[in-house]
Amino acid sequence: MIRPTEKIRNLNFKIMCRCNNLPIDKLADCHITQLFIMLEKLKEKVFRANLDLVKHGLVIFTWGNVSAIDRETGLVVIKPSGVSYDDMKAEDMVVVDLDGNVVEGSLRPSSDTPTHVVLYKAFPEIGGVVHTHSTYATAWAQAGMDIPNIGTTHADYFHDAIPCTADMTEEEVKGAYEQETGNVIVKRFKNLNPVHTPGVLVKNHGPFAWGKDANDAVHNAVVMEQVAKMASIAFAANPHLTMNSLLIEKHFNRKHGPNAYYGQK
Template sequence: MMIRELRETVCRLHAELVRYGLVAWTAGNVSGRVPGEDLFVIKPSGVSYDDLTPESIVVCDLDGVVVEGTLSPSSDTAAHAYVYRYMPEVNGVVHTHSTYASAWAARGEAIPCVLTAMADEFGGEIPVGPFALIGGDDIGKGVVETLSGHRSPAVLMRNHGVFTVGDSPTSAVKAAVMCEDVARTVHVARQLGDPLPIAPEDIDRLHHRYQHVYGQRSHL
């Protein structure tokens, strides 16, 4: 039951990548950790977003080995598996080649924290990870090394694209959406001149408010 529900959730979330214009053709993927199990689910490789079904979502162990499903998993499976092995607090991982964020990645340049929305969601700049080839776990190593000790749930992998993490697949998708949004805005700001920095102490206050005060809180 748990795996089936997670497959349904992850399948549905892929439509959000399309809705927000974060992917082209079959590129990009969402995965989610199975609660209480050394398993995760991930998009199959090269399958159209329109053709995704919960049954087509592949179940893998934390070494990236398929344990359930008839299709080959994403070519980024080893990277996702590495993140889940070494970041136990992460329950969702997303990868996109969204245009503006990937343009920053192509330059190997972090996105500076010059917007309150960045302070809210990312707690500072969106960092750049190292160049790594697709297929093995080198990308996963770069994601983990870059995000360790960093408040950002997003990393720009150099010459590649965006990886985001979250405490759920939904929060990882949200981070990917927000990453592209601020990447675009900061790019436009730089065309007009030098964006104004936000003081570190204000970034801290904004991040704390958004993470702990903003939105609806349960009183139960």
């Protein structure tokens, strides 16, 4: 069970205590207990999602991270920095607030934490974020190219091309680099819907993906790597590929549209 810390005790909690008929001196204890239970569950989910990156071949060594947010409290759980997936445990996950301050945990959070936090602030619909250096998606990022929507697999998950960000400026690189990485992603999505296009390529760096929770974000990261691989092979065979926009709309909307019919209810 997660142990209380002074930082957690001093938080201005945003969740309401569901315990009934408690005297006022017991109310705070109930609230704290609820918070600990929530964080323990979220740590386990984020831990498992990080292991899924290895399972699906998206990372080697420590090249990736998964986070998830509890929107009621604004608390983010993220992988610790530089810890091997073989050695990592659920209790190693680090809890930070939306300013990136560590609230719970004995290890340093991922160095990419500021990027994750920027995305959670900018995209209120998302609940999980993934960053990897998966081979094909990273190759497209290093090439500085969007991944065009040229197949139904792509269209099932991403309505548009998977966008690549602009070059980062000298000021952005020398400044709060990881935070500015988040900012360049947000700028790239000025005219895009992050729910319809749940991922991005950071130029010269690699992919970020997101979803409704940590598992969904991992799912989208896996799909992004696969469509990047498919596009690489397809363009090698035919560099002039395009896809009918009607087919794109059909495949995206049958999964995500108002009258979606893919899968079970």
